Amino acid sequence: MNAPAELALLAAVHTAEQHAAAVARLCAALDAAFEACSTPHDPSRCARFARGVREALAHALADPALVTPAQREGATDTYRRHLIATDGRGRYTVAALVWQPGNASPIHAHHTWCGYAVLDGTLTETLYAWDQARQGASVVRSHARAGGAVAFGGPGRANIHRLANGSDKEAVSLHIYGVPGERISTHVNDVLPLAQESAEAAAR
Numbered sequence: 001m002n003a004p005a006e007l008a009l010l011a012a013v014h015t016a017e018q019h020a021a022a023v024a025r026l027c028a029a030l031d032a033a034f035e036a037c038s039t040p041h042d043p044s045r046c047a048r049f050a051r052g053v054r055e056a057l058a059h060a061l062a063d064p065a066l067v068t069p070a071q072r073e074g075a076t077d078t079y080r081r082h083l084i085a086t087d088g089r090g091r092y093t094v095a096a097l098v099w100q101p102g103n104a105s106p107i108h109a110h111h112t113w114c115g116y117a118v119l120d121g122t123l124t125e126t127l128y129a130w131d132q133a134r135q136g137a138s139v140v141r142s143h144a145r146a147g148g149a150v151a152f153g154g155p156g157r158a159n160i161h162r163l164a165n166g167s168d169k170e171a172v173s174l175h176i177y178g179v180p181g182e183r184i185s186t187h188v189n190d191v192l193p194l195a196q197e198s199a200e201a202a203a204r
């Protein structure tokens with residue numbers, strides 16, 4: 001092997017080791033959050049767990065090797081998800097989401113607890129309240145979620161939101177969901193319709 005190729009290989013091994021160490025640090029922090037929780041079967045009811053997940057996310061933001069360049073690659077028509085880590089005991093999954101300008105999630109609640117942090121760029125988060133009478137979500141407010149923002153929410157329709165990249169720059173966020181890896185596509189988002197205005201209200 002020639003010298004430049006050998007150096008490139010060493011650099012790749014070094015980067016992979018740094019990434020693995022960063023993933024291990026995050027998983028250790030999440031494991032500690034579970035251990036601090038008095039209701040591990042339903043951790044979303046435990047304030048210490050929520051605090052532990054938020055702290056784990058905050059530390060992860062300062063760990064640049066956690067999300068590799070390949071895990072920062074986006075798509076054009078929708079946000080792209082990259083799996084970062086899955087818990088060996090099936091308690092959580094960590095993913096990076098890459099948002100191109102204009103990408104947005106559907107309006108959704110969650111079937112499980114989840115936490116997220118904005119790594120790069122700025123997302124707009126719109127919060128909703130469930131309108132039982134109209135069987136839809138109605139807008140409460142929107143706010144910008146810049147790099148460094150951290151959030152945690154429990155399952156259920158008390159926490160309905162939509163994330164979108166309304167900026168002209170790519171954004172990357174880190175998400176932790178309380179499901180095993182194979183359920184991330186099917187058991188996390190509870191996609192909800194927007195509440196339709198009644199004909200009477202629309203006419204006013």
Ligand SMILES: [Fe+2]
Nearest residue numbers: 108110114161
């Ligand atoms: Fe969400």
